[in-house]
Amino acid sequence: MQNSRPDGLHIPIALLRSISRVKATSKRAKVTANFLSAALHIAFLRSAASKNGLHDLPESAQALMIQYENSSASGGPVVEYLISSSTSVSQFTQEDQEFLRTFDSREAGLGGLRNHLHLATAISPLYLLLPKDLSAKNFHRQTLMEVIIWAL
Amino acid sequence: MSFLKLPQMTIALGNNKPEPLLEVERIIWKTLFVLSEGLHVPEDVVEQLLVQIPWEHLQCLDPSQRSWFNIRAPPLPLIAPAPTLDVQLTQTTSLPTPPSFPAPALPDHVDMTLDHEAQGSAHDPDAMDTQPDGNELRSTEKLTDDCAGIDEEIPTCDPTKELSSQGQAETQRRSASVDRQPQSPSVGEDGGADLQSQLPRAMAFPEPGLQSSSDAAEDLASSKVPSETIATRRSARLNSKEKSQEERGAERRVPSTSGTWRSRTGNRGKATKPKQMSPDNSSRSASPIPPVLKRKEPPEVEDLVSAGSSVSRPIDVDALDAVLERFPVKYELQVSNCKMPHPQPTDFFQYVKQEIGLSDLQQPVRRDLPHQAKPP
DSSP, X not given: OOOOSOOSSHHHHHHHHHHHHHOOOSHHHHHHXXXXXXXXXXXXXXXXXXXXXXXXXXXXXXXXXXXXXXXXXXXXXXXXXXXXXXXXXXXXOHHHHHHHHHHHTSSSGGGGGHHHHHHHHHTXXXXXXXXXXXXXXXXXXXXXXHXXXXXX | OTTOOHHHHHHHTTTTOOHHHHHHHHHHHHHHHHHHHTOSOHHHHHHHHHHHSOHHHHHTOOHHHHGGGXXXXXXXXXXXXXXXHHHHHHHHOOOOOXXXXXXXHHHHHHHHHHHHHHHHHHSOHHHXXXXXXXXXXXXXXXXXXHHHHHHHHOTTHHHHHHGGGSHHHHHHHHHHHHHHXXXXXXXXXXXXXXHHHHHHHHHHSHHHHHHHHHHHHHHXXXXXXXXXXXXXXXXXXXHHXXXXXXXXXXXXXXXXXXXXXXXXXXXXXXXXXXXXXXXXXXXXXXXXXXXXXXXXXXXXXXXXXXXXXXXXXXXXXXXXHHHHHHSXXXXXXXXXXXXXXXXXXXXXXXXXXXXXXGGGSSSOOGGGSHHHHSOO
C-alpha cells in the first residue's frame, strides 16, 4: 500500500535509490537525476526527520544512514513505494551503501544534493533542465548570491 | 550591490520574467512536488514534464522575452523606450541622467579616477621621469577635461570620485568593473554628449549590446574564456584610448619626443634639469615650434632617435602595465568557480532541447527506462 504522508525518511531514501538507479550517463538521465535530487531535498524537508534532529540534508552519507536506521528502529510506518518495490525499505542494501559512499568521495559530499533545490529556488527551476550533474559541483553561497545579484 | 539601484535590483532578482517562462517554472515546480511525494515513477514524471513544456511556444517568443536569459543585460523593454525609463528614473531618483541606464556612467568614473591619479603623478617631478613622455600627460589632461565635462552632465560620478582614495573604493571599483565589463565595449573613452546620445540607440538595437552581454554570459559560463575576452576588451579599450590620444596628439608627436629627449639629456647632465624642463615641455608642446627645433640639431637627432626607440618602448610597456594594474579584471575567479553552465543564455530552451534529445519525445521509448524493464 502506498502512503502519501511522509512520516520518515522512507521517501527521501526511496528517491535516493531511484537516483542511484538512474545511472546518469545520458543527458536525459542527468536531467532526471536533477529533478530527483531536488525532489529528494523537498521530501527530506517535509519529512519528520527534518523536525527531529536533522534540519537539512546532512553533509555525510553516514549521518543519513544512521538517522534512517534510527527512524526505522523506532517503529515508523514501513511504506512500500512503487519506486522501491523491489528492494527492502527497512535497511540499506549493499548497492545503496556503495552509492552513498560515492558522495563521501566528492568534495561537496552528500550536501551536493542540496544544490538542485538551492539553485531552483534562488535562481530558477529552469536550472534543473540543464543536463549537468549539479551535485558534483561545490557552489559557494557567496558565489551563488553574487550570481543572483548581478548575473541575472 | 551598492551599485544597483532599486529598479536594477528588481531586475536582478528576476522579477520581470516573461509569462511563458513563469509558466514553464510552474510546470517544473508541480513536477518537483509530485516527485517529492514518491508516488510515481520518476522517469514517467520527468517525461511528462518534457512533454508539457510548450517548446514551440517558447521558440516563438520575441527577442526581448528570449533575452531574459542574457544575464547581466537589463531587459529590453526597460531600455529601448525612453519614456518608460524616464518614468522609472523620476520615481526613484531625481538625477538628471540621460535616458540611458545609469550603469554606462561607471566606466567614465573609473577612467576619471585613473586620470586624476595620473594627473596627481604629473605634478610630481620625480614621477615625471617615470612617465613615458609628455604626450601621455597631455592626453590624460585632455581626458580629465573630457571627464570634467562628463561630471557636469552626470553628477553621479562625484561621490565615487571621492571614494577613489579609500580601500572601500577599491573594492567598489572592482565590483563595478565586473558590472562594467559587458558594457565597456559600447562605452568609449571619450564619453561626452556624443556617446550619451548614441547609447540609447545602441541599446535599442539588440545586436551590439546583446553581443557584449552574451559574451559576458559566456564569461560566466566558462572559466577559460573570461581572461581571453577580458584581455581583448582591455586591449580594445586601450587601443581606442591610444587612438584617441594619437588623434589628439598627432600634431604634437614631435614635441613629445623632444620632451623625452630633453628629459633624458637632463638625466645625463644634472639631476635637477628634468624638474625644470618638465613644465617647459607642457608649455612648449602647445606651440608648433618643436619640429623646427628637431631639424636644427642633426647630431642630436640620432641621439633622439636612439633614445626614443630604446626608451619609449619599455616605458610604454610600463605605462601600460600601470594602467592595467588599475583595471581590476580578475573577478571572474569568484564566479568561475561555480562554472555556470549557460552555453547560450538566449537560446536556453533550444540548448536544452538539443541536449536532452527531445526529437523522440513525441513517441516516448519506454523500454529505455530501467524501471520499466523490471516486472512489477
